[in-house]
Amino acid sequence: MNDVLTQPRPIRLKGRSFLALALTPELPFEDWLARLDDLAARSAGFFLRRPVVLDVDGLDIDRAQLRELVDQLGRRNVRIMGIEGARPSWLGADLPPAMTDGRPASDFEAPVAEESDGIDDVASLAPCEGQPARAVPSLVVTEPVRSGQSLFFPEGDVTVIGSVASGAEVVAGGSIHIYGTLRGRAMAGTTGNASARIFCRKLEAELIAIDGFYKTAEDMEPDLRGRAVQIWLEGEAIKAGTLG
Amino acid sequence: MGKVIVVTSGKGGVGKTTSSAALGAALAQNGEKVAVVDFDVGLRNLDLVMGAERRVVYDLVNVIQGEAKLTQALIRDKRLETLYLLPASQTRDKENLTPEGVEKVIGALKKAFDWVICDSPAGIERGATLAMRHADVAIVVTNPEVSSVRDSDRIIGLLDSKTLKAENGERMEKHLLLTRYDPARAERGDMLKVDDVLEILSIPLLGIIPESTDVLRASNVGAPVTLADSRSAPAVAYFDAARRLKGEELPVAVPGEKRGFFGKIFGRKAA
Numbered sequence: 001m002n003d004v005l006t007q008p009r010p011i012r013l014k015g016r017s018f019l020a021l022a023l024t025p026e027l028p029f030e031d032w033l034a035r036l037d038d039l040a041a042r043s044a045g046f047f048l049r050r051p052v053v054l055d056v057d058g059l060d061i062d063r064a065q066l067r068e069l070v071d072q073l074g075r076r077n078v079r080i081m082g083i084e085g086a087r088p089s090w091l092g093a094d095l096p097p098a099m100t101d102g103r104p105a106s107d108f109e110a111p112v113a114e115e116s117d118g119i120d121d122v123a124s125l126a127p128c129e130g131q132p133a134r135a136v137p138s139l140v141v142t143e144p145v146r147s148g149q150s151l152f153f154p155e156g157d158v159t160v161i162g163s164v165a166s167g168a169e170v171v172a173g174g175s176i177h178i179y180g181t182l183r184g185r186a187m188a189g190t191t192g193n194a195s196a197r198i199f200c201r202k203l204e205a206e207l208i209a210i211d212g213f214y215k216t217a218e219d220m221e222p223d224l225r226g227r228a229v230q231i232w233l234e235g236e237a238i239k240a241g242t243l244g
Numbered sequence: 245m246g247k248v249i250v251v252t253s254g255k256g257g258v259g260k261t262t263s264s265a266a267l268g269a270a271l272a273q274n275g276e277k278v279a280v281v282d283f284d285v286g287l288r289n290l291d292l293v294m295g296a297e298r299r300v301v302y303d304l305v306n307v308i309q310g311e312a313k314l315t316q317a318l319i320r321d322k323r324l325e326t327l328y329l330l331p332a333s334q335t336r337d338k339e340n341l342t343p344e345g346v347e348k349v350i351g352a353l354k355k356a357f358d359w360v361i362c363d364s365p366a367g368i369e370r371g372a373t374l375a376m377r378h379a380d381v382a383i384v385v386t387n388p389e390v391s392s393v394r395d396s397d398r399i400i401g402l403l404d405s406k407t408l409k410a411e412n413g414e415r416m417e418k419h420l421l422l423t424r425y426d427p428a429r430a431e432r433g434d435m436l437k438v439d440d441v442l443e444i445l446s447i448p449l450l451g452i453i454p455e456s457t458d459v460l461r462a463s464n465v466g467a468p469v470t471l472a473d474s475r476s477a478p479a480v481a482y483f484d485a486a487r488r489l490k491g492e493e494l495p496v497a498v499p500g501e502k503r504g505f506f507g508k509i510f511g512r513k514a515a
Contacts, residue, residue: 146398146401183444
């Protein structure tokens with residue numbers, strides 16, 4: 001049986017990946033900045049209006065040095081949207097937010113030739129079609145997810161062998177499989193994957209969501225309670241049907 | 245080295261203190277050397293339930309802050325000579341418990357006693373996390389109703405992450421003690437069934453303590469229920485739970501269900 005559940009107007013919160021330039025500075029910064037200045041001199045406006053992430057992983061620096069580097073880059077019109085590989089404690093309100101789990105794309109070749117003003121080519125980032133297909137990671141949890149625990153796995157599917165308690169939540173970039181009772185929250189496809197689904201042995205959920213569309217227990221079809229159910233998205237409607 | 249047990253629940257009023265006293269006395273009645281420690285600094289009750297409130301001189305906070313020796317603070321039970329109480333302070337608050345201080349006290353108690361029973365305060369804050377921190381075994385006290393079960397589930401999650409055992413990658417041994425079980429209400433379906441609670445919490449069952457006026461009567465006279473009336477239904481259930489704690493395999497009978505006929509025996513272990 002399939003049921004189109006009623007449709008409130010929720011605020012949609014979705015994860016999305018974008019392609020950004022990752023700058024990897026090297027020590028000493030003075031030399032590196034000099035080389036950067038040299039590059040900028042050869043292609044004016046290269047970093048202008050481009051999203052840039054600063055990758056400081058493995059660099060032996062402290063917070064003050066990082067702060068100084070970001071200031072230096074700011075003076076060169078390089079706007080940093082996020083910092084990768086820094087200690088979370090460093091990144092206060094005065095620094096860009098931390099970014100994690102970046103996936104490598106093809107290397108970006110810095111233009112060598114002199115260009116008129118560089119503004120025109122701002123939008124043309126190298127496409128990354130040539131990548132081999134990546135295996136979708138999955139997370140298998142063999143313990144029950146207890147009340148107050150949050151399982152967050154934006155990379156892919158989550159399988160729970162056990163129950164998800166009332167007051168617990170599972171957040172996955174892909175589908176969610178629960179071989180037990182789902183009493184808490186399950187949010188699938190949170191990184192913008194509308195084809196993600198939620199499967200559970202027994203539905204007692206407080207909330208379910210796929211790709212930002214959600215349903216609370218109150219909005220769910222009462223007939224589905226306590227049954228083995230799968231939940232998917234059709235357009236903007238959350239649909240649910242019994243399994244088996 | 246003795247075993248350190250934390251009696252915990254998350255929710256208040258489910259029977260942690262009653263169970264700590266009753267299990268402590270039950271173990272001591274079998275000749276084991278037991279120390280029961282009240283961690284509810286600021287809201288102590290264990291001294292009342294154990295009938296020692298008029299003999300408290302020093303307490304856990306005094307020992308932690310070096311104002312008294314452990315031997316000065318321990319109160320020996322008048323009825324059982326192997327049962328001791330380490331009371332909490334009523335005038336201080338839980339901020340006075342330091343991780344180092346608690347570690348020292350528990351370490352010293354472990355050397356001197358067979359069992360160290362830590363009566364945890366309600367909640368998931370400092371007092372409760374420090375009470376569970378050094379435990380070898382946890383007894384999760386739960387009433388057969390939804391809010392208590394959910395809070396217990398939360399506590400089990402903390403036992404698996406915030407304790408020394410968990411941080412060392414070991415598994416914390418956890419037992420469910422279902423208290424205030426009312427056969428009449430269970431019959432009417434007003435209460436969660438034993439099976440439902442076990443399914444949700446999925447930890448082994450240590451015992452089911454029936455709801456009884458004997459428990460209230462015992463705490464009013466200041467005696468653990470196993471001492472006040474050792475033949476009452478709750479006392480018998482606590483004695484059985486104490487035997488299981490020592491490793492005996494005893495089937496758990498659900499109060500109100502006739503054994504043998506409708507008898508449903510729970511030897512259930514966690515999945």
